[in-house]
Amino acid sequence: MPNIVSEQELFFTAFEPKMTNRFILYMDGIPSYLVKKVARPSITQEKKPIDHINVQRYVKGKTIWGEMQMTLYDPIVPSGAQAVMEWVRLHHESVTGRDGYLEFYKKDLTLNILGPVGDRVEEWIIKGAQITQVQFGDMDWSQDNPVEFTMTVQPDYCILNY
Numbered sequence: 001m002p003n004i005v006s007e008q009e010l011f012f013t014a015f016e017p018k019m020t021n022r023f024i025l026y027m028d029g030i031p032s033y034l035v036k037k038v039a040r041p042s043i044t045q046e047k048k049p050i051d052h053i054n055v056q057r058y059v060k061g062k063t064i065w066g067e068m069q070m071t072l073y074d075p076i077v078p079s080g081a082q083a084v085m086e087w088v089r090l091h092h093e094s095v096t097g098r099d100g101y102l103e104f105y106k107k108d109l110t111l112n113i114l115g116p117v118g119d120r121v122e123e124w125i126i127k128g129a130q131i132t133q134v135q136f137g138d139m140d141w142s143q144d145n146p147v148e149f150t151m152t153v154q155p156d157y158c159i160l161n162y
Contacts, residue, residue, distance in 0.1 A: 018121065022114035025070070028107050029087060034072045034080045036148060038111065041124055041158040042066035067132060067152050074137070074147040081136055084151055088131055106130050109153070121162075128156030 025035045046061030074080040090105035092098070106128045113122035133152040 016116065018113055019116075022116075024112045024114065026110040026112070030072075030080070030083045031078065034075070034083070035070055036073055037071040039068045039070065040111065041068060041126065041155065041160075043158075065155050065157050067154050068126065068129075069150060069152045071148055071150050074149055081149065084131075084134055084149075088134060091131060102130075106156070109155075123161040125159040125161060126153075126155045127158065129153040 023038065024032050025038050026032055027035075042065070044064045044066060046064065047058040048061040050057045050059055072080045072084070087105070087107070090100045092100065107130075109126040109129050111124040111126065112120045113124075115121040130153060131151060132154045133150075135150045137147060137149040139147070
């Protein structure tokens with residue numbers, strides 16, 4: 001029997017890749033335009049060995065959502081560092097040593113990936129994110145670059161809506 005080419009294979013299929021510079025990250029208390037770069041969610045599925053006679057098989061273990069690192073601009077007004085420190089203070093207040101309740105410091109973030117005309121083509125809901133690290137960056141007399149800093153958040157889990 002001869003190979004018959006289907007219509008889907010015969011005609012051109014449009015291909016529009018998602019671009020790394022088309023995104024908006026929404027965080028409560030931090031303006032979206034301060035976010036220069038963000039990692040999309042990552043997931044690890046642990047494997048657990050099951051020994052049986054002389055063979056080893058595997059079953060799924062814990063599901064672990066990875067940390068998400070982002071780079072933010074630090075303008076004079078509104079101060080990006082000040083906006084992030086407000087969230088950090090919900091985790092831990094340096095002056096008093098008081099730690100906060102998770103109800104206040106865990107936040108839900110939304111990462112929208114945009115198409116070429118600004119439409120949302122992918123949406124991630126990052127649930128229960130908490131700050132695990134902030135590096136406010138270096139200052140350097142020999143450079144005239146904008147000040148940037150990095151922040152790492154740990155989500156409880158993520159949902160890919162579309």
